[in-house]
Amino acid sequence: MVRLNKIVRAFTREGARARRFTPEMELKRALMNCLLWEDQFYEDGVAIADRIKALVPKVAPAKVAELAIEAREVMKLRHAPLLVIREMARSEKHRGLVADTLARVIQRPDEMTELLAIYWTDALGPMQQRKRQPVSAQVKKGLARALTKFDAYQLAKWDRDGAVRIRDVLFLVHAKPKDAGQAKVWKQFVDGELASPDTWEVSLSAGKNKRETFERLIAERKLGGLALLRNLRLMQNALVPRETIAGAIEAMRTDRLLPYRFITAARYAPDFEPELEAAMLKSVKDHVRLPGRTRLLIDVSGSMFATLSAQSEMTRAEAACGLAILAREICDEVEIFTFSNEVVKVPPRRGFALRDAIINSQPHGGTYLGKAVTEIDRKGDRLIVFTDEQSHDQVPEPRARGTMVNVASYQHGVGHGAWTRVNGFSEAVVAWIAASETASN
Numbered sequence: 548m549v550r551l552n553k554i555v556r557a558f559t560r561e562g563a564r565a566r567r568f569t570p571e572m573e574l575k576r577a578l579m580n581c582l583l584w585e586d587q588f589y590e591d592g593v594a595i596a597d598r599i600k601a602l603v604p605k606v607a608p609a610k611v612a613e614l615a616i617e618a619r620e621v622m623k624l625r626h627a628p629l630l631v632i633r634e635m636a637r638s639e640k641h642r643g644l645v646a647d648t649l650a651r652v653i654q655r656p657d658e659m660t661e662l663l664a665i666y667w668t669d670a671l672g673p674m675q676q677r678k679r680q681p682v683s684a685q686v687k688k689g690l691a692r693a694l695t696k697f698d699a700y701q702l703a704k705w706d707r708d709g710a711v712r713i714r715d716v717l718f719l720v721h722a723k724p725k726d727a728g729q730a731k732v733w734k735q736f737v738d739g740e741l742a743s744p745d746t747w748e749v750s751l752s753a754g755k756n757k758r759e760t761f762e763r764l765i766a767e768r769k770l771g772g773l774a775l776l777r778n779l780r781l782m783q784n785a786l787v788p789r790e791t792i793a794g795a796i797e798a799m800r801t802d803r804l805l806p807y808r809f810i811t812a813a814r815y816a817p818d819f820e821p822e823l824e825a826a827m828l829k830s831v832k833d834h835v836r837l838p839g840r841t842r843l844l845i846d847v848s849g850s851m852f853a854t855l856s857a858q859s860e861m862t863r864a865e866a867a868c869g870l871a872i873l874a875r876e877i878c879d880e881v882e883i884f885t886f887s888n889e890v891v892k893v894p895p896r897r898g899f900a901l902r903d904a905i906i907n908s909q910p911h912g913g914t915y916l917g918k919a920v921t922e923i924d925r926k927g928d929r930l931i932v933f934t935d936e937q938s939h940d941q942v943p944e945p946r947a948r949g950t951m952v953n954v955a956s957y958q959h960g961v962g963h964g965a966w967t968r969v970n971g972f973s974e975a976v977v978a979w980i981a982a983s984e985t986a987s988n
Contacts, residue, residue: 570605571614576953576970577602578618578627596630603634608641612648619652628652629662636666636683649689656697656705656713659690663711663719682719691722699732704744706736745769747778757785765795772799776808776823779816789818796822801830807869810902811861824898831876835981841878842923842947843871845905846934848887848914850955863954864911867933868902870952873977874931875901886919888912917942924949931980950980 577599603611612635615628632649635641653659666686667679694716706713714737724730735741743749747770750760761782764770770778775795782792796819809827813820851864875881875897883893883901885908893904916932917940924930930947935955944965951966969976 570602571607571610572968574599574602574606574611575614578614578624578631578970599627599630600634603631603641604638608635608638608644611635611641612644615648616651619654625655625658626661626665629658629665632662632686632689633665636686642683642685645683645685646688646692649686650692653689653693653696656701657707659693659716660709660711660713662686662690663716664709667711687720690716691720694720694722695725695729699735699741700744702732702736703741704746704749747774757781758787761785761787762791765791768798770795772801772804773808775799776804776812779812779819783816783818792819793822796826799826801826802833804830805869806831806872807861807866810865810869810872810899813899814860820899827872828876828898831873834873834877835978837874837878837929837977837981837984839929840880840927841874841882841929841931842925843874843881843883844919844923844930844932844934845871845883845885845893846887846914846916846932847885847905847908847911848935848937849911850914850935850937852911863935864906865902866954867952868905870933870976871905872898872901877977882923884919884923885909886914886916888915890919890922914938915940920945920949929980929984948984952976 577595606614611631615631615635618624618628618631629652632645632652635648636645649662653662663682666682702713717733717737724733732741747760747764750764751757761770761778765775765787779792804827806827809823809830813823816823845864845867847864851867852862855861855863855866871883875883875895881895883895883905885891885893885905887909889909891908893901893908896904914934914937916934916936916938920930920932920943924943924946926946928947930945930949931952932950933952933954936951936953937955949966950969952969967980969979
């Protein structure tokens with residue numbers, strides 16, 4: 548007979564003893580770093596998505612709704628929160644919150660079509676896929692409310708080809724327009740009479756001259772900051788004058804852009820590193836400050852260098868570098884260390900030079916986080932660790948105010964006990980640390 552009365556222990560992927568989290572903590576851990584169905588170093592995307600689906604019914608409905616909203620509004624994730632809402636719709640105890648949560652989570656028109664695509668294809672066999680599953684009343688209510696958020700420009704911009712179109716959503720949910728003006732827009736949209744939006748995508752797809760298109764959009768200030776960063780290489784290839792691109796970078800709004808966005812842009816357009824670095828440092832200028840002494844400990848083990856998605860060359864290590872660049876600017880006193888097999892102190896550089904110093908500080912080997920914490924933790928300092936938590940060795944509790952910033956979705960981790968846990972990477976991480984310390988004082 549199999550013995551059932553035994554202790555089931557949890558371990559990281561590299562063998563360190565880990566703690567079994569509550570379903571709520573495990574859901575947050577899996578969700579806040581999840582680019583849906585994208586593989587991570589130790590787990591494939593399907594396994595992570597399946598874990599999210601299994602956890603939703605185990606967590607209180609209000610908390611699940613709160614996590615879905617946080618994932619969208621704070622962590623800026625688009626698809627994973629939709630999967631959570633789809634699982635809420637399956638659960639009798641959760642479905643009463645679906646409409647409110649969905650209406651809040653959807654912030655772009657194409658997210659409505661993504662939700663329905665997930666709803667109709669997720670976990671269905673080939674025979675079932677031929678017949679779409681009826682959409683629940685709560686999902687219809689949420690989609691109907693979300694539809695009223697969007698104006699003519701947004702509907703036209705995000706009306707893209709796919710198995711599900713925005714007009715399909717309109718026909719499905721029978722939404723009521725908020726006024727006569729919106730009713731007119733919806734009719735024009737259904738009839739295909741909305742004017743095409745003036746975006747770089749529309750202009751380029753219409754076969755217009757790339758250089759002339761970018762020059763016009765820059766001159767008319769119609770190219771947003773993120774679009775500018777994503778198109779630097781395309782603009783160079785189109786022979787847009789360097790001074791025009793540099794001027795656009797200097798004039799761009801940076802308040803909503805994270806440092807890692809500039810790191811990614813510099814990877815594709817290294818000729819503009821000076822301008823990108825100046826814009827990146829400007830983006831953190833007015834950020835909340837962290838008083839006192841801070842020690843940053845950054846994981847540069849091999850698993851941190853897997854790309855975030857199949858469409859991206861960005862790695863978790865570079866995302867951690869972005870947060871380190873931010874922290875370097877807003878901490879009163881800061882020391883920066885990396886860890887893998889060894890612990891290395893990084894020179895007090897700024898901007899891209901700090902990124903280079905972190906990435907090149909040591910070979911990308913194992914994850915000896917416990918050894919690193921033991922070596923650098925000092926009483927009275929603030930210790931912030933950026934890691935995927937897959938440590939080889941046991942991690943002690945911090946002597947300082949210790950924050951473990953987890954940047955992956957793996958099931959088990961080591962940041963527990965006296966550690967303050969943060970899941971995900973965004974500008975909100977450092978602001979949250981500052982706010983939590985203020986609240987506890």
